[in-house]
Amino acid sequence: MISTAPVVPELLDFLNEATTPFHAVDAMAWRLAAAGFTELDNLNSRDIEAGRGYFTIRNNSSIIAFRAGRAPLSAGARLIGAHTDSPNLSIKPNPLKIRHGFVQLGVDVYGGALLNPWFDRDLSIAGRVNFVDQHGVLQDALIDFGRAVATIPSLAIHLDREANQNRSVNPQKDILPVLLNADKSDGQITLQALLSEQLRIQYPEYEDLRIIDFELSLYDVQKAAVIGLNEEFIASARLDNLLSCFVGMKALIDAEPHGWSFLVCTDHEEVGSSSAIGAQGPFLIDVLHALSNSDDENRSLRQHSWLLSVDNAHGIHPNFSDRHDENHGPLMNGGPVIKVNRNQRYATSGMGAAMLKLLAESAEVPIQTFVVRSDLGCGSTIGPITAAETGISTIDLGVPTLGMHSVRELAGAADVDYLNRLLIQFLNHRA
Incomplete structure (x- = not known):
């Protein structure tokens, strides 16, 4: 080895x-x-x-x-x-879309990303959040959900028989991650509320806060690893x-x-x-x-x-x-x-x-x-x-x-x- x-x-x-x-x-x-x-x-x-x-x-x-x-x-x-x-998938300012029983995220493609490999991965959210704390002071903090919270499911080959020959990816329509299952109460859900909850987990000192803006992106939660039969490669x-x-x-x-x-x-x-x-x-x-x-x-x-x-x-x-x-x-x-x-x-x-x-x-x-x-x-x-x-x-x-x-x-x-x-x-x- x-x-x-x-x-x-x-x-x-x-x-x-x-x-x-x-x-x-x-x-x-x-x-x-x-x-x-x-x-x-x-x-x-x-x-x-x-x-x-x-x-x-x-x-x-x-x-x-x-x-x-x-x-x-x-x-x-x-x-x-x-x-x-x-290169990554960056979350848009007003990203939440509720469609056909799912809450999804609108994303922009940052840089020259290869898009096909993003399908069927366990994805998390991380970045920087700007918020007003309990004293009315504008703050910023790093945030990382640290666990899989989203995925972009592929379309089954039964519904796209040409997938292995000619599948292109439309960045506006095809790569919206699924965030959670929607029900009638989810019409009021906001990303700000989800971020506030995560911030309180990471920073308990902020008892009351209001999200003002954010710069967030998705990432694959699979850890970096040494791979290969002789452990000669790094995959990450x-x-x-x-x-x-x-x-x-x-x-x-x-x-x-x-x-x-x-x-x-x-x-x-x-x-x-x-x-x-x-x-x-x-x-x-x-x-x-x-x-x-x-x-x-x-x-x-x-x-x-x-x-x-x-x-x-x-x-x-x-x-x-x-x-x-x-x-x-x-x-x-x-x-x-x-x-x-x-x-x-x-x-x-x-x-x-x-x-x-x-x-x-x-x-x-x-x-x-x-x-x-x-x-x-x-x-x-x-x-x-x-x-x-x-x-x-x-x-x-x-x-x-x-x-x-x-x-x-x-x-x-x-x-x-x-x-x-x-x-x-x-x-x-x-x-």
């Missing part, structure tokens, strides 16, 4: 906690705090001590953590970038891209404190990153400006820094190998993947790829390369966006994944350890 590194079971625990971007940031924050990092609402260079770790959060769904180096900031930093969001929801967030956080905690090191995990990558807290927003720029003592130091910092944009890569699928370029099919458990696209859908340059290959050699980590087929469109990452916004030289990297954007994805257990070792080497290397 494959011997999995300690990072793998820790990753599974994290994946099970991080049911939404809000929960992912919360799970990272308490782990960073336990490792000695200090949360700061307002960054100021005068408050930073060399060798110590800090983090700051925006919107409860984006986080930047860093360890202050003993070397000058102008000498540059090593940054790891990832994103906290994953949200591997894209919480795997990268967690391993990046572990590397930041374990790296040497000599140079400046950052972890940048932002929301909204799956919908383009164009938001106040996305990679195209001002979050990272604001942090770098706050830590710099002058414009010259800030400019020197960015010119001498490297950023790894770590986002899952397309592993070669044994049933669909023709969807890969024949020389660029990353293998599961074959090591992290450098992602290259000359049209700048990925930010990797020849110099960046060469540097990373040398670091992989020194860390004894196998490395692979992905280039999309010339006749297929190429996805993108936070890499080109962050490079354009900051001017920081950037490399796109990720572990091979199957089922990307499905409700349950697959990655290699050995690749998690490989990535962890490579990221630590990246943060420690300053030449």
